[in-house]
Amino acid sequence: MHFTGSSLSPCFDFPTSCRLSSSVSICILQGNKTSVLSGVNQSVMGTGHSKNEERRTMVFLRKGPKLPAWEDALLAGREPKSLLKRGLRYVSLSLIMKGMTSTPDFLWGLHEVQKLNLSRNQLVVIPPSLGKLDRLVVLNLGGNCLKCLPKEIGLLRNLKVLFVNMNCLKEVPAELSLCRKLEVLSLSHNCISQLPLSFTDLTSLRKLNLSNNRFVQIPLCIFALRSLDFLHLGSNKLENIAESIQYLVNLQIFIVENNNIRSLPRSLCYISTLELLNADYNAIQTLPDDLYLLRRLRRIAWNPMDKGLHIAHNPLSRPLPEVVEGGLDVLFNYLRDKKEHN
Numbered sequence: 001m002h003f004t005g006s007s008l009s010p011c012f013d014f015p016t017s018c019r020l021s022s023s024v025s026i027c028i029l030q031g032n033k034t035s036v037l038s039g040v041n042q043s044v045m046g047t048g049h050s051k052n053e054e055r056r057t058m059v060f061l062r063k064g065p066k067l068p069a070w071e072d073a074l075l076a077g078r079e080p081k082s083l084l085k086r087g088l089r090y091v092s093l094s095l096i097m098k099g100m101t102s103t104p105d106f107l108w109g110l111h112e113v114q115k116l117n118l119s120r121n122q123l124v125v126i127p128p129s130l131g132k133l134d135r136l137v138v139l140n141l142g143g144n145c146l147k148c149l150p151k152e153i154g155l156l157r158n159l160k161v162l163f164v165n166m167n168c169l170k171e172v173p174a175e176l177s178l179c180r181k182l183e184v185l186s187l188s189h190n191c192i193s194q195l196p197l198s199f200t201d202l203t204s205l206r207k208l209n210l211s212n213n214r215f216v217q218i219p220l221c222i223f224a225l226r227s228l229d230f231l232h233l234g235s236n237k238l239e240n241i242a243e244s245i246q247y248l249v250n251l252q253i254f255i256v257e258n259n260n261i262r263s264l265p266r267s268l269c270y271i272s273t274l275e276l277l278n279a280d281y282n283a284i285q286t287l288p289d290d291l292y293l294l295r296r297l298r299r300i301a302w303n304p305m306d307k308g309l310h311i312a313h314n315p316l317s318r319p320l321p322e323v324v325e326g327g328l329d330v331l332f333n334y335l336r337d338k339k340e341h342n
Helices: 069-075 105-109 128-132 151-155 174-178 197-201 220-224 243-247 266-270 289-293 320-325 328-340
Strands: 025-030 033-038 058-062 091-094 115-117 138-140 161-163 184-186 207-209 230-232 253-255 276-278 308-310
Touching (some): 128 151, 174 197, 243 266, 289 328, 308 328, 320 328
Parallel strands (some): 138 161, 161 184, 207 230, 230 253, 276 308
């Protein structure tokens, strides 16, 4: 997803550690004697030696604390608020691909920012100061090296979109469930095996991506998220889909490709809103007879981006492989006839 939109924030105190001005002092080394002169343009006076005596004088500039190279280049002498951009709806700040290993201190003073993109850096930690940006609506932390999220993320009560994909997370803080306005959440490509039960409070969540993690079963809290219309659980270690999947009555896209699933539950057939069901690359041998009830599945799909039924690369029992080759109508007619004769 793209992050656009911006606005200027009011003035704020620039953190002392990040100020660009630096004190300068001149050290004059003469023999074994060292004197420090404050300021500039001070002349070097004689010390009683012969005017013709050669004196070696070395002048060094000593500067105050410097910004990291990437941060200095980022600001280039400007105030941090100048990095903000004004859009039609949101105040935004993009620090994508800046080579950052830590977040700049000035960031937490930009209280106006609503869309923040810190993706594709080398961040290891997001500090608790994140909670200060309580106007955030969109936050992208994808493509970093994060092992955890601060519990203060729960203070972002206006957050609607959160990307933490492609990191090193093993768990998700329960406090994230306090972000009740959250609508889109991507936790893909991490090392997560479970979710907090408190996630049941994320009743506004519509799109959830948990692909490429370590889930052995679908977390129970997910079945309480009745607003979900997109659920991606591909490339995990799932062995089954619980019958409780039927409670996701608004689900339109359901992806469970590349798992170890052996069968599809009958209750899945009662989610009449399904337009894309991707169960490619599993261990499925049979299909539920009621699958024909999923009338919004328009075709047998082979392209991952296409809507329809994806059932390729499964050890289907005969005659299912031949039936599937005939297309979705042929498959549905076969399953309907099979049910009527049982």
